[in-house]
Each structure stands twice: as structure tokens, then as C-alpha cells.
Amino acid sequence: MSPSRILVVGSTGKTGRRIVRQLTGSGHQVRGASRRSDPPFDWTEPATWPEALRGIDAAYLSYHPDLAAPGAPDAISGLVSCAAELGVRHLVLLSGRGEQHAQHCEEIVRGSGLSHTLVRTSWFAQNFSEGHLLEPVLGGTIALPAGTVAEPFVDVDDIADVAVAALTDERHAGRLYELTGPRLLTFADAAAEMSAAAGRRIGYVAVAPEQFRATLTESVGPEYADLFTNLCTEVFDGRNASLGYGVQEALGREPRDFTDFCRTVAASGVWRP
Structure with a gap:
């Protein structure tokens, strides 16, 4: 596959900007x-979609929020x-591991008749350094309705590497890659690992979903608070407490470890209060 032009939807997001750069x-x-x-391009305004897709050969889709x-x-x-009407040949969908709506979206892409690659990911390590959890990390306490559930945190750089491969090499067509750390x-x-890397204490507190929702509503409003609380309730029940091997399958190497992520971020100064 040698696309003449590639569209990256969500080009300013965690995965998108890395993909564009590569x-x-x-x-x-x-x-x-x-x-x-x-x-x-605006997901809430379909009238903006055709012009963004026109002349595009392959597209990476990251849905917001x-x-x-x-x-x-x-x-x-x-x-x-x-995309099909405008002649786009290949789609790469960023999907979420263990999410009912995400897997419904995977089926939509799979049934489209277009060449496609599905990139299903676990919880982003970079949520602690670039996303909504950076402020709590800087404050020294991460509060989530996650109990003691285990998660195979995935490095966003690995996601970008897999997406770039899927956008540029036809060997990845028709594949579902489940990416984890x-x-x-x-x-x-x-x-504890972030604390060791940052040289200061960063704690974790397990909170009830309703407490989490109430706190989040104060900072981001009820719509986003409901969405994120419901997502946490859905995926933090142990369903994702296993490893996927999509990085190995797509790239022929091991995924990046969370310890390496912590050391890199700490060295950048992002976690300095």
C-alpha cells in the first residue's frame, strides 16, 4: 500500500500528532x-467531513471524545x-479495549467493504502525562473508581507506530491488533512507579463512582463527567486484566514498558509541580 495522501482525524490528539509527525x-x-x-473537521458537523476526505487514500480515525x-x-x-463514496481505500480505527460502543464501531468498519485495520488499545500510559490525570499527578493524588483492578498500560508511542504501519503497509489490512503494555x-x-521516577510521592486513592462523578462534574461539567465515569465503571471490572500481543504481531518487537515511560516523562520535567 502506497497511499498518495493520508488523512489523520484527531491530528492534535495524543495519537494523532505522533502519527502526523512520523x-x-x-x-x-x-x-x-x-x-x-x-x-x-468536526465529528459533530457531518458537513465538514467530505472536504476533509476528498482526495484521500487512507484515513486514521480517532473519535472525540x-x-x-x-x-x-x-x-x-x-x-x-x-469515505466509501469519496473513494478512500483503507481505514485505520482507534478502538478501546473492553468497550461495548467501541466494539460496535469496529463492526461498522469491518462491515463497510473497505480495507481496514482495527487498533484496539488498553489504558494510555500518557493519560498520566498529557491527559486528564496530569493535574492529579502534579497534585500528588490520583483518585479513580478503579479499585485494585490491574491494567496493562500501553504507551501511545506504540499505538502510533502500529497505526503508521497499518496506514502504509497492506500487510496489515484486515487485521485486529489488541495493543497493551x-x-x-x-x-x-x-x-508507585511514577513516584520512584519523579522523586516525590504520588498516591492512588480508590473512590466510588458517584464520588468520582461529582468531583469531575465540578471541573468538566456533567456530560463529560457522565461519559468518563460510565467508561470507568465499564472497563474497570477486571475484563482488561490480561495482556494483548498486537505490538508484537504488528511490529515484531516487544511493547514499551511502563517503567521506561515513567523515566522518560520524569526526565522531561512534566511531572515537576
């Missing part, structure tokens, strides 16, 4: 799609139909 550095023609791109959102399947279905850690384990 593809551009390799000499590919890349169109980044976001609300501020030219042309603009998350495929766990109730409206995600309809949006993915609409975008896939638009190389070992299971509880959130208390993760906090």
Missing part, C-alpha cells in the same frame, strides 16, 4: 483533521459511508 518525517503526504485544521460515547456508532457509520499493574503500582 508520516511527515517519512515523506508521506498528510492531511491533519481537527476543528482548527484547513479544511476543518471517546468511542464509549452514545453517539459514536452513528458518527462512525456516517463517516465510513462518506508488557505487564499488568494496578493503579497503586503505577503510582
